[in-house]
Amino acid sequence: MIEAKGALGAADNVEFPIGGGECGRLVREFDWAATGLGPIAAWPQWLRTSVDICLRAPIGIVMLFGEDGVLIYNDAYATFAGHRHPQLMGMKVLEAWPEAADLNRQVLDTCFINGRTLSLKDQPLILFRYNNAAEELWVDLDYSPILGEAGKPGGVFAVVVETTQKVMVERTLAAERTAVMEANKRLSAESIFLRDLFEQAPSFMTILSGPAHVFVLANKSYQQLIGGRTVVGMTIRDALPEVVGQGFVDLLDKVFTTGVAHIGTGTRITLDQTVGGGAGERILDFIYQPIRNSDGLVSGIFVEGQDVTERTRGEQHLRLVVNELNHRVKNTLAMIQAVAAQTFRDANNLPQAQATFSARIMALARANDLLTGENWEGASLSDIVAGVSVAHGGNQPGRFSASGPVVRLSPKIALSLAMAMHELATNAVKYGSLSVTDGKVDVKWTVDAGRLRIEWRESGGPPVQAPERRGFGSRLVERGLAGEMGGTAKIDFAPTGVVCIIDAPMDQYEEAD
Amino acid sequence: MPGSLRVLVVEDEMMIAMMIEDILAELGHEVAGVAMRLPQALELAKDVEADVAILDINLDGRKSFPAAQVLRDRGIKIIFASGYGSPGLEAPFTNEVIIKKPFETSDLRSALQRVA
Numbered sequence: 001m002i003e004a005k006g007a008l009g010a011a012d013n014v015e016f017p018i019g020g021g022e023c024g025r026l027v028r029e030f031d032w033a034a035t036g037l038g039p040i041a042a043w044p045q046w047l048r049t050s051v052d053i054c055l056r057a058p059i060g061i062v063m064l065f066g067e068d069g070v071l072i073y074n075d076a077y078a079t080f081a082g083h084r085h086p087q088l089m090g091m092k093v094l095e096a097w098p099e100a101a102d103l104n105r106q107v108l109d110t111c112f113i114n115g116r117t118l119s120l121k122d123q124p125l126i127l128f129r130y131n132n133a134a135e136e137l138w139v140d141l142d143y144s145p146i147l148g149e150a151g152k153p154g155g156v157f158a159v160v161v162e163t164t165q166k167v168m169v170e171r172t173l174a175a176e177r178t179a180v181m182e183a184n185k186r187l188s189a190e191s192i193f194l195r196d197l198f199e200q201a202p203s204f205m206t207i208l209s210g211p212a213h214v215f216v217l218a219n220k221s222y223q224q225l226i227g228g229r230t231v232v233g234m235t236i237r238d239a240l241p242e243v244v245g246q247g248f249v250d251l252l253d254k255v256f257t258t259g260v261a262h263i264g265t266g267t268r269i270t271l272d273q274t275v276g277g278g279a280g281e282r283i284l285d286f287i288y289q290p291i292r293n294s295d296g297l298v299s300g301i302f303v304e305g306q307d308v309t310e311r312t313r314g315e316q317h318l319r320l321v322v323n324e325l326n327h328r329v330k331n332t333l334a335m336i337q338a339v340a341a342q343t344f345r346d347a348n349n350l351p352q353a354q355a356t357f358s359a360r361i362m363a364l365a366r367a368n369d370l371l372t373g374e375n376w377e378g379a380s381l382s383d384i385v386a387g388v389s390v391a392h393g394g395n396q397p398g399r400f401s402a403s404g405p406v407v408r409l410s411p412k413i414a415l416s417l418a419m420a421m422h423e424l425a426t427n428a429v430k431y432g433s434l435s436v437t438d439g440k441v442d443v444k445w446t447v448d449a450g451r452l453r454i455e456w457r458e459s460g461g462p463p464v465q466a467p468e469r470r471g472f473g474s475r476l477v478e479r480g481l482a483g484e485m486g487g488t489a490k491i492d493f494a495p496t497g498v499v500c501i502i503d504a505p506m507d508q509y510e511e512a513d
Numbered sequence: 514m515p516g517s518l519r520v521l522v523v524e525d526e527m528m529i530a531m532m533i534e535d536i537l538a539e540l541g542h543e544v545a546g547v548a549m550r551l552p553q554a555l556e557l558a559k560d561v562e563a564d565v566a567i568l569d570i571n572l573d574g575r576k577s578f579p580a581a582q583v584l585r586d587r588g589i590k591i592i593f594a595s596g597y598g599s600p601g602l603e604a605p606f607t608n609e610v611i612i613k614k615p616f617e618t619s620d621l622r623s624a625l626q627r628v629a
Contacts, residue, residue, distance in 0.1 A: 323597075327571070330596030331526065334615035338532035345535060412573055416527050480527030483549040 016040065016048060020055030021075040026089045027051060035090055036066040046154060050146050054157075063146065065155035069093035069108055080162055082129030099127055111145045111156040118143040122163050138167040204307065207291070208236065209300040213252050215239060216300065225282065225307055227273025242272045252301055255288045259298045262288040264305070266312060275307070283309045328376075332368070336361065342472050356426075363422035366391065367415045379414040381407040381454075385443050387418060392425040393434060394441075404445035407452060416484040423473030424456055424491075424500055432498050433461030439497075451487075452506045458497035466493035477502075518629055519545040521566040523554045523580060524594070525573045529614070533567060536618050540625070551575045558583040565628055567621075569614075570595040570602070581606055590628035592621075 033039040062073035078085040120141040148154025204221035213236040231239035286305025293299040347353030394400035433439030439460035482489040487504025524530040545563035548554035595601040598613040
């Protein structure tokens with residue numbers, strides 16, 4: 001027991017402090033004489049009272065006495081201090097907690113020197129409380145001055161409450177909050193992405209709800225399909241009345257009742273307003289897919305599909321073109337066969353027949369070329385005459401003349417006329433006006449009173465003798481061409497030169513201007 | 514096969530019409546008439562004295578079936594000719610004899626044997 005020798009009303013022989021737990025015992029046993037506080041028996045009353053209050057407090061309290069801040073604290077603070085207790089008792093604060101020296105200098109300055117209070121909430125600290133290991137913790141610190149003799153500062157009273165657990169919980173909550181916010185942001189972005197995908201999809205899409213098929217959503221392609229009509233919120237009967245009679249509502253009813261999807265391929269639909277705004281027929285590939293709610297019941301129908309109108313029309317056109325081409329090839333082969341049959345039928349000179357055949361095929365090929373150049377829409381009479389002329393020396397000046405108005409011929413007539421004129425020209429080169437240097441051919445045509453009249457007139461050739469037997473050429477012109485043109489064609493073997501006159505109704509031709 | 518047949522030729526391609534005429538002559542038949550367009554064919558079909566008609570299906574873009582109908586009603590046998598072959602036939606002529614262009618003398622001969 002320490003003997004109290006205090007002068008300021010401290011009762012002699014009374015133990016001080018009384019109780020105060022482990023820290024009370026430490027205070028009683030500590031050699032205070034070696035500190036700035038002096039022997040405990042000489043402590044003034046304000047100091048003793050402060051120590052009593054501190055030791056009996058149920059929360060962590062530490063007091064810093066004198067300008068060095070000599071520490072006295074209670075058991076609750078000892079718990080907070082960890083392994084640093086009990087050495088802390090009676091130490092100068094800056095030496096006691098060198099890792100928190102900056103903070104404590106500020107405390108001494110604010111509270112001890114200037115007599116003010118200082119409150120720090122959730123102050124982060126790095127302390128070495130256990131096994132000399134750094135540890136991050138948070139504390140609420142509340143400092144107030146302790147007044148000594150004559151109201152002068154005698155020390156600092158500090159309430160220390162560790163808030164590490166609370167801070168950690170808050171941090172976890174904050175992290176969770178951030179995670180939730182990020183997840184929300186992600187979901188929101190995803191939903192915008194999906195909406196954009198729906199909106200911008202090249203297929204048309206719409207969602208119909210309930211047994212009356214009310215439009216809930218319709219994307220851009222769907223809007224285009226129905227000519228930009230506003231349908232969201234309306235039943236299909238009200239929004240697109242024209243489809244009711246075409247069986248589409250019956251189909252939707254069936255999908256809604258049975259829950260079985262419907263797939264339509266190449267289905268025709270007539271819309272009052274469609275692509276481009278006007279009414280029209282479209283061809284669609286589509287699916288009616290039932291949408292089920294969480295109870296497995298059909299709640300609506302997802303409609304998705306493609307407008308295949310252009311593709312289908314393209315395919316139909318291509319099929320037509322291929323068929324037409326096939327037909328044309330067959331026809332050309334049949335014509336070549338006919339030319340061959342008639343060239344070789346009565347041939348007694350094979351090399352000559354071969355040359356004639358080859359020339360006829362060339363005439364056919366030239367007419368084909370001419371028509372191909374005009375996309376098989378026809379040819380002009382003057383082009384046909386020019387083709388025949390060039391192939392039979394017509395490029396020599398004065399040999400061939402051609403004159404007449406612009407007349408368009410159908411492909412068939414153009415071909416037949418080219419073949420007939422080839423025969424006339426061949427005959428002229430062999431026996432007629434083109435067999436001599438001064439001879440010539442004049443081709444003239446006129447259109448009068450709805451009739452086309454073509455005249456082939458040879459002159460300057462040797463005297464003409466009518467052939468004993470009409471050959472292929474004559475037959476082709478007088479029978480074949482006449483039949484083709486629905487008129488007459490006559491070859492006159494006049495002594496002065498061959499004259500051929502073709503006369504046909506004009507209604508099947510076009511006269512330009 | 515009966516000896517000589519009177520045959521109507523309906524063909525819009527003049528060379529082919531001429532070739533058919535030649536083949537018919539070669540086979541010992543008689544050409545009862547030639548039409549190269551549908552109006553002429555319809556006109557001829559009404560009163561031509563013929564046993565058989567050879568009809569090209571496509572006459573400058575028009576089908577020859579109306580002429581075929583007139584001929585059939587008159588009891589004249591029909592042989593169709595087409596680059597398309599039998600898929601080119603339409604009701605009520607789908608069971609008629611057809612020869613595919615181009616054809617040979619023997620094809621025409623056996624077609625005539627089938628109908629006569």
